[in-house]
Amino acid sequence: MSKSEHVNGRVSDAPSDNFVYRLLPPAAWPYAQLARWDRPIGWQLLMWPCFWSAALAANAGSDQPNFSFGLLLFHLVLFFIGSVAMRGAGCTYNDLIDHDIDMEVARTRSRPLPSGRVSRTQAKVFLVLQALAGLLVLLQFNGFAIFLGIASLATVAIYPFAKRFTDWPQFFLGLAFSWGALMGWAATFGTLYWAPVFLYAAAVAWTIGYDTIYAYQDKEDDELIGVRSTALRFGDNPTPWLFGLYGLALLLLVFAFIAADAGVLAYLGLVAAALQFGWQILVLDIANADQCLKLFKLNTRVGATIFLGLFLSALL
Numbered sequence: 001m002s003k004s005e006h007v008n009g010r011v012s013d014a015p016s017d018n019f020v021y022r023l024l025p026p027a028a029w030p031y032a033q034l035a036r037w038d039r040p041i042g043w044q045l046l047m048w049p050c051f052w053s054a055a056l057a058a059n060a061g062s063d064q065p066n067f068s069f070g071l072l073l074f075h076l077v078l079f080f081i082g083s084v085a086m087r088g089a090g091c092t093y094n095d096l097i098d099h100d101i102d103m104e105v106a107r108t109r110s111r112p113l114p115s116g117r118v119s120r121t122q123a124k125v126f127l128v129l130q131a132l133a134g135l136l137v138l139l140q141f142n143g144f145a146i147f148l149g150i151a152s153l154a155t156v157a158i159y160p161f162a163k164r165f166t167d168w169p170q171f172f173l174g175l176a177f178s179w180g181a182l183m184g185w186a187a188t189f190g191t192l193y194w195a196p197v198f199l200y201a202a203a204v205a206w207t208i209g210y211d212t213i214y215a216y217q218d219k220e221d222d223e224l225i226g227v228r229s230t231a232l233r234f235g236d237n238p239t240p241w242l243f244g245l246y247g248l249a250l251l252l253l254v255f256a257f258i259a260a261d262a263g264v265l266a267y268l269g270l271v272a273a274a275l276q277f278g279w280q281i282l283v284l285d286i287a288n289a290d291q292c293l294k295l296f297k298l299n300t301r302v303g304a305t306i307f308l309g310l311f312l313s314a315l316l
Helices: 003-008 028-033 039-060 068-095 099-104 118-137 144-149 153-162 171-175 180-189 194-225 230-234 239-259 262-283 289-297 299-316
Strands: none
Touching: 028 068, 028 118, 039 171, 039 180, 039 194, 039 239, 039 299, 068 099, 068 118, 068 180, 099 194, 118 144, 144 171, 144 180, 144 262, 153 171, 153 194, 171 194, 180 194, 194 230, 194 239, 194 289, 230 299, 239 262, 262 289, 262 299, 289 299
16 A cells, blocks of 8 residues: 555545545544445445336336335335445455455555454454344345345355356356345345346346456456456457347346336337447457446446336336
C-alpha cells in the first residue's frame, strides 16, 4: 500500500470520492471498504436477479385476484436491503479467506485486512452483524423462501475457494450471485416452477460473462500467484465465449418469460439488453484494465433494463 493510501484510508481499486467517505467518520471507513459500500456495483448485480424474479412472479400472477402491487413493492424493498447486507457479508467473508492472496495482488493490497487497518477478529464480528441483518430481512418472507435463502449459504461458502481448484470460479460466483432469481418467485408463490429455474440459469450465464470481463484486470497477477479464472481459461480470445454466455443468458430468459406468460414489454427489455451485450463484446479490449472495469460496471444497466421491461409488463 502506498503512503498516500495509508494516510487517506482509501483503497486503490475503489473510487476515492464515494459518498461513504463524506458520510462516515474515518474510523468506519475500513468497515465500509470490507462491505464494499464504496463500490455499489456488487450489491446492484446481486439485487437485479432478485428484482427480475419478483417482477417475473408479478407477470405470472397479475391476473389473479390475490395479486398485490403493494406486496411487489414490499418485496423489492426487502431485496434491496438484503442485497446490500449479504453482499457486504459475502465480501467480508471472501476477504477473510483471501487475506494472503490479497497481500500479493497490487490491486487488493490496500484493502483493510492486508493493510492491517482491520484485524481478522474485527472483520469476523462485522461479518456476523451483516449476516444478522440479512437474516432479519429473510425472516419477513414465507417459510419456503426462508429455507431457500438459508440453502444459498452453501454456494456462498464454496465460492472463495473455487479459484484454487477450477478454471471456472465465475461459475460458482454465478451460483451464489444468481440465487435471488429463485427467491423473488418463492417469496410470492411459496414454491418454485420452471420460470424461476430458467431465470436462475440465465443469471448464472450472465454472471460468468460479466465477471470474466472483470477478471481480465487481474490476469497477470492471477498467473503469478497461481489462482485460476475464466479470463485465464479463455486467454486472448474471449469473444466467442462471451457471445456464447450472453447468448445463452438471453435464450434462457426467453424461456423464463414464456413459462411465466410475460407481456410484450418484457421482451422489448430483452432486445435492449441484447444490444448492450453485443456492444460490450465488440468494444472489449482485454489489455485495457480500466475499460474492463467500466464494461463490467455497465452490466448494472443491463440488469435494470431487464427489470424495467418485466416491471412495466406486470403493470400494463
